Amino acid sequence: MHKTLIVKAFEKAKNELILKGELNPSTVKIAEEISDAIDKLIGFSLGERRYRDYHKLALELEKDQERDINITQVKIVSGLCNYLGYSTYSDFKKKIDNKDKNSNSSLIKRTISTYKYYLLILAIISLAFYGYHAVNQQKWMVWQKDRYVETDFNSNSLNQGLLKLYNADRIEHFKKIDPNCDTVFFKNDGTEMLWYGKNKSGELEFFTSVGLHPETGKTLKKITKYIIKKYICESY
Incomplete structure (x- = not known):
């Protein structure tokens, strides 16, 4: 499940950079965005190179359902879950497992372009909601x-x-x-x-x-x- 965790973190970071004006953010830029966000969330710094290494290995194993990557730093696993909106790794795993169980053939057959469109809309809504509360409550x-x-x-x-x-x-x-x-x-x-x-x-x-x-x-x-x-x- 670690490979799903890092892949989704990169997807979120990429979409946030696009919304900030980065039309085609590089993998390095995305990794730096994640590193900065995790450091702010949990106060634990991990170089962007390590995030890129984890992401590269996750993509290599993405189609192999029997194999997973191992993110050795427990704090980073927790930080990535928080970055994606989950309180714990257990909550993240349960959510992903439920999504897998409830998926059907119509969802699987959606085209990549449609998937990206809805993902972008969801990211915009999430950012708008987060931005409103951040501006009014965050120091x-x-x-x-x-x-x-x-x-x-x-x-x-x-x-x-x-x-x-x-x-x-x-x-x-x-x-x-x-x-x-x-x-x-x-x-x-x-x-x-x-x-x-x-x-x-x-x-x-x-x-x-x-x-x-x-x-x-x-x-x-x-x-x-x-x-x-x-x-x-x-x-x-």
Whole structure:
């Protein structure tokens, strides 16, 4: 059932990108959309490459009813279910099983074009319903210089991709810093305390938590001793 889960997540993300103006979003863009959404929902980041790998394997096995893929990260399975509107993986599985049992030959024989049309209509209705409640009930945040700050809803900022759903963890722990030789890069057990990524100008920037670069939307990388010596402190 994991292959159905990831395929449906990609279908939803693709339709949302189309509604935002992306006429033919790439697989990378779709994977980044999912990665960003899951990170916002559960605070757990997984690189877009892993989502693409899962999706590719799912498509290869889609016609084989006896085989499934295995998404090893339990949090990602839960996050994908939440992204598709289900509380738990069990709810998702029950819903899919019921759909399979109630399907009939007339539904199976629908043409691909008709299926895409109704799917698009459903996506528009769902987005309209979600958008109404999101604007009126959801809190928002925006990136300012070196941190996220809470802000009011602004349609122009949302259309420009600047407005993000409020995330308390991002507000409290995600900051951009300028590290130096005195910076503590690792915990006592060796766990990284700094992540990095390039901005739109190609310059390296450093952040205090894992996540996506607030300017480019790309997944940040863990700090390494090589990066420290080359870009921060030659004597490290």
